[in-house]
Amino acid sequence: MKHLTSLQGSCTLVGAGPGDPDLLTLKAVKAIGAATVLLVDDLVNDEILSHARPDARIVHVGKRGGCKSTPQAFIEKLMITAVREGEHVVRLKGGDPFIFGRGGEEVEHLREAGIEAQVVNGITSGLAAVTALHVPLTHRDRAQGVVFVTGHAKTGQSSTEQPTDWRKLAAAARDARLTLVIYMGVSGAAHIQHGLLAGLPGDTPVAVVQDASLPTQRHVLSNLERMHEALSESGMGSPAIIVVGDVLRGMAAVQTERQQEVRALG
Template sequence: MNHYPIFTHLENRPVLLVGAGTVAERKAAALLRAGAQVRVVAERLNPLFSQWLDEGKIVYLGGQFDEDFLNDVFLAVAATDNRSLNEQVFRAAEAKGKFCNTVDTADLCSFIVPAVIDRSPMKIAVSSGGTAPVLARKWRQMIETLIPLESGKMAEIAGRWRQRVKAEISGTENRRRFWENLFDSRFATLAAQNNTAAAEAELVTQLDSFQAAKGEVVLVGAGPGDPGLLTIHALQAIQAADVVFYDALVSDGIMAMVRQDAEKISVGKRAGNHHVQQETTNRLLVEHALAGRRVVRLKGGDPFVFGRGGEEAQVLKQAGIPYRIVPGVTAALGATAYAGIPLTHRDCAQSALFVTGHSKHDGEQPDWRTLALGNQTLVIYMGTLQASLIAEKLIEYGRSENTPVAVISNGTLPQQQVRTGRLKNLPELAAEAPRPALMVIGEVAALGGELGWFQNDKVE
């Protein structure tokens, strides 16, 4: 993100506008609506600017730009069809530490003006960072149809009652829940009917009867990395959470979708580097839920597929903590699909086995004879450090050393890489593969070259 989104308070603040044509008209109108003191520099004023001048709505500084005009203004807008003049204004503003927007010229902007959905006092801004304003306007139009017209009325009423709610309900999480419940209740209908008195009466009723909710834990599968693979339930959970405990395998794109003011705590684990012990994670889940917080345990893939979700659910059950499970797309399904590798195929794979490359230290050895059977796909999680042993044992128990294999790194992400080869080469492929990586063993691994569709780097 190369632009920090802000809403500026311009009421009674001086703003310099260079230009008085059609484009400048739109800028001036928006600035005037925001209550700015608009000072205009232009060789000539068009009819609307002349009208504004006669009505005392703008100040006219003449036809020639002077750098001193920037001295006491809050920000500047260059809106002429003269590139040289626009650049002069921008450079002068930069030198004086003033924000400047140059219309339709992204490289001459220290701030940009987004497409806005206005439900005053609530406003929603959509921006492409100056790269594609038409696309931003398109998305604004689509989003605008989803925002009820009464949203502004609801925000106006909430603003009047905010301090009383703060005084009567202690705790940020409790106040957040009160407002969320209110906005989803009959209050919204009354606001839509413009029945302000009844809406405020409903607010008072809910405020008087409000009780702090009990905490809960949601075990959420984040999928293999692509944010588009999140389920609707998963998205709703992470956007409602008070605290999120997340794994190292949860992608940055998914973490960016977590509610911004939620507390985010890393309890990630990677092979050979156990950052937080599982027992500590279990204890923290219970402690935060007992404190009345909405807790999300966010796991890469699916919570119940090599994610220790079962262990955590048992701890929550024993502690009497309400919990629910939101499944996710496990890596064996997501990463292979993005690599163009079908897990089953009528001609060569009638079954698929998901196994982990490591278990508890005192765990039993795998059934290598079963794992080495033909006509099946073997998908190995967290196995790259054991690739030599895995290849050796599978060959020893009957799997051909020429069985196709694939090692998929960063599956479903833009930096996805797929290394393909034969079982005898698996140790080398695994050693070269960036982690996290998934190993696929079976004839279907050879189909990735034919069926691969996702833009990625294939490494032979």
């Protein structure tokens, strides 16, 4: 039976991480266990819901690129209504709520409704992707910083809102020695490649990682000149992370050595 209370409830945005349930933080586990209502994104591993209390109401509000999604306005309305009914709401998101998770928008809408949300960070898939390859995002000799960028334009983007300028970003990455981590870029890989080649050399290493941290994880290693071709040959699709930069050079060198050994044996 639903517990009724005259007190306003609460809302916590929780990052579920890249997929592996063992990568949840302790704070995330506690928040999930205390929730009476969970609004769950499509990319959240079902095993994570084992931490929910038995009487919690679980509502799946799918959010996956290229697929039919629950309207964002409807999700925000659900959150506000449930809190006002006294529920303890957890908005469970893949990765981190504040890195391409629309967490900022949700916090703003909740605040406008008089609700101060809490946020529990999760491991973002861009970090999990390079970790899965045993490669760092930064390196004292190869990368002085990292840029997280979306490869997917905002739906309904107006003519006054400029899309990512990949040429300028490539020049910045070259001059400042930055690693580029591109989310939601698979469908636009050819366009991204064309723009980046205007500022980065064709032999810049590129890795594409799908399902980082999960048993189904796959990756392809190439260079910027062959990025789209290699991605097409691999058959990989979304969700995947594209990593561009010199931090991958050590891994690329090992792969080249192995290919040469195979050719020599053949």
